[in-house]
Amino acid sequence: MSILRKFGLAVLASAAIVASAVSGQAAELMLRSSDTHPDGYPTVEAVKYMGKLLEERTKGRIGIEVFHSAQLGEEKDTIEQTQFGVIDLNRVSLGPFNNIIEETQVVSLPYIFRSVDHMHKVMDGPIGDEILAAFEAHDLIGLAFYDGGSRSFYNSEKPIKSVDDLKGMKFRVMQSDMFVDMVGALGANATPMPYGEVYSAIQTGVIDGAENNWPSYDSSGHFEVAKYYTLDEHLIVPEILVMSKKSWDKLSPEDQAVVRQAAKDSVPHMRELWAAQEKKSEEKIRAAGAEVVADIDKTPFIEAMKPVYEKHVTSEKLKDMVARIQATK
Template identity: 35%
Template sequence: MNQKASYFTLGFLIGGLCATLALSCWIHSGGNSHRKVLKLAHGLETTHPVHVGMEFMKKRLEELSGGKLSVDIYSGGALGSEIKCLEQLKNGSLDMTKASCAQIGTFVPQMHALCMPYVFRDSGHYWRVLDSDLGRNFLGFMRMDGLMGLCFYDAGARCFYTSKKQIHSPEDLRGMKIRVMNSRADMDMISAFGASPTPISAGETYTALAQGIVDGAENNLPTYYTSAHFEVAKNCTIDEHTSIPDVLIIGERSWNSLSENERKMLAQAADESSRFQRELWREKTGEAKKALLGKGVNFIEVDKSEFRKVAESIYRHYDGTDIGGLIKKIRGIE
């Protein structure tokens, strides 16, 4: 009798545990047992316009799928650097990420063409290129490396900012140590200006500036503000040397696991988020500049043609190459 009672009790406990686990899974899925959730990681703060764009994409995907397809977003480098996240996409341990074309170029060299200094004439030309068939070709290049480019996000124009010495002309950069992304195009540009390119991860840049490991860095205004780099580097030169797009990417393994209809919904949500985010970027760039002025940042307006002339020397390295051909196509778009 006691043994039967023990079996009954054990069975009751196991049954209760299974019911609890099932309920937990049901709640996590929003009560929909067929809900599919993609995992997306990136290194930006949640206030950044690109993160907000991805949140919009998530919302639209849930609306289009009736809640059956969603995205969990891990921000602030919680799952590693951009390079680490790209590697995770390739091995299938992560579904999606956001990465700069400069970092994607580590795996897909053609993307370096989008990272060249002053390759875009202005913001209008930037989006005419990215929205064109050529822009779609750039997203397609990633297929060769197990990645799928879904859309471009605006990452603005990048400017130099320094902790001590102000930059009024290219000559002022000579001898300075400037933090850059680990990108050949970026390092070539800094070297052309006579400075020393110093690759440092985004998460370590604040400390590097504060401790004098580097004299300055370069980025767009919203990132300069949200990363609080202005606290340790208050001189910002508006030279707008590069406009390097961000890309929303899904791993090819994850893409292949989706049904045809799920792929269409994800592609539509991504496209809509790109158009939402580029409008938001313009708004947030103005807000960031106003906030930075309030924080005591010294904005330095310069003759960009002087910087453009120096940077032009970099293009000779790409003559006769595939990247050189892509640069000509970019510049050929009216």
């Protein structure tokens, strides 16, 4: 790691410690948690709720300070900081892990889940536990999965009603080879880009649009510059709450159990907030005049994904996981 990198991490660590100190929290151990989303977003509020559970269950010994709105950096940077132990907890999308942890590729596949309920059944069961466990080899402890909604395409140019309408268009995607290939399989051009740069990139014509769920399309303000939203629902990718293994290893086994359970118990709360936020965001976006294409034949989109599956599901391990997910009722 470069001297500049070390210095940057040290500065962030100091800033986080100072922020915790001035927050007035009385907890003996204040865990620093990062989220790219704004204050009030369901994932942010879910981690705050986890913090309340921790304070109650440890009688104030352990708490959580949530740094929302990418205060500690965009997801790719905060993942590295969490691995180094500068950040204790991190709520991140699974996309950036696709090139690092192969198990995350399966649940990031386009149309792997038939519905949100199907996703919940898979992630709440043995397959979800298997994926969480895979993070430890990468200096992270997988604690729980949160909802990321159904991701669909939006753009500034035209309503998209078929695969042909996507041809030649430029879309931002998360920094994942799979998502680049997904957009390419639809005949469009993928541009990996940090989330915080998307608004200006659409506004200036660097890209035509992006893809995301209702709450993110709303909270990011992207609907202001990309008013055409097509509900193709190509991805239903869960998000993950991870903890730095360095921070985890400093806890006693008893406190580790409390942290893990508090994370699990924050999931139902997050899902309630998510469902409410999806409804609220949809109403706001429609009222703002965005053109929503809801009646769309997904079959051509699904068929176009065959090369993506062939490229990314290569090992017997991943093929077995795909089969188990598809067999989950």
